[in-house]
Amino acid sequence: MGDFDGLVAVVTGGGSGIGAACAAAFTAGGAKVGVLDLDPGQPGGDTLGVVTDVADRSALEVAMARVAETFGGIDILVNNAGISAVGSVEENDDAEWHRVLDVNVVGVVRTTAAALPYLRRSARAAIVxxxxxxxxxxxxxxxxxxxxxxxxHSLTRAMAADLVSEGIRVNSVAPGTVDTPWVARLLARAADAAAEKRRLAARQPTGRLVSAEEVAAAVAYLASPAAGATTGTSLAVDGGMHGLRLPRA
Known part of the structure; x- marks a missing residue:
């Protein structure tokens, strides 16, 4: 607690799920937070909600300026906004490929570019x-x-290489399946939602879904002074899914 006193964080997709948990973690640590989302909810006090689309570069520039003007700068950026896609290479058409890549990848690029003028003025700049x-x-x-x-994943390392000389750290968090409204919407499409949720939980060695708060704790660590020597790293928060190979039951 108090790791973020006097700092300003921006969280895209901060209106729900992992993003909302990140915003809560930063405010609990003393930060002021700009929540950028298509639906940022009704934040108040040390949280400013700004209706923003990561597919719109101009809107992102306006949103960053508003956060910086309201709170006096920007020190931390969390690129969390994203959308899902289900299917093999045969099952998503060109339009869907362009839509998802535009939000999930180019959205990170646009958002970071809009935030960098402010991050460069910070002595504790971090991107997650x-x-x-x-x-x-x-x-x-x-x-x-x-x-x-x-x-x-690759973009994170390239960004870290480009920005390390400017004192801006860039890392990523790689969650497993997280118990969020987003996953709930995916499960709702399944023939048997309860069975599908059990299957998703079982594929993680811990036998359960990851919580949004657990992901937010990893994000907060990477954004904090405690991770001052860490950049270009991906931190897995997946119940051991990426590295453990357990015998079948």
Whole structure:
């Protein structure tokens, strides 16, 4: 607590799920937070909600300026906004590929570009991108989503290399399956939602879904002074899914 006193964080997709948990973690640590979302909810006090689309560069520039003017700058950026996709390479058309890559990958680029003028003025600048276990593990029916998060994984390291000399750290968090409204919407499409949720929980060695708060704690660590020597790194928060190989029951 208090790690973020006097700092300003911006969280895209901060209106619900992982983004909302990140915003709560930063405010609990003393930060002021700009929540950028298509539906930022009704934040108040030390949280400013700004209706913003990461597919709109001009809107992002206006949103960053508003946060910086309201709170006096920007020190931390969390690129969390993203959309899902289900299917093999045959099952998403060109329009869907362009839509998902535009939000999940180019959205990170646009948002970061809009925030950099402010981050460069901070002595404690940090960027945390939300990647996924899908970036490094082959998951069934996730071709497009995996491609987008694989790009975020690589983009994080390239950004870290470009910005380290300016004192801006860039890392990513790679969650497993997280118990969020987004996952609930995916489960709602299944023939048996309860059975599908049990299957998703069982594929993680801990036997349960990851919580949004657990992901937010990893994001807060990477954005904090405690991680001052850490950049270009992906931190897995996936119940051991990326590295453990357990015998079948």
């Amino acid at each position: 991108n939300i990647s996924s276990i899908a970036a490094t593990a082959g998951l069934v029916q996730r071709a497009l989503y995996s491609a987008s998060k694989g790009a975020v």
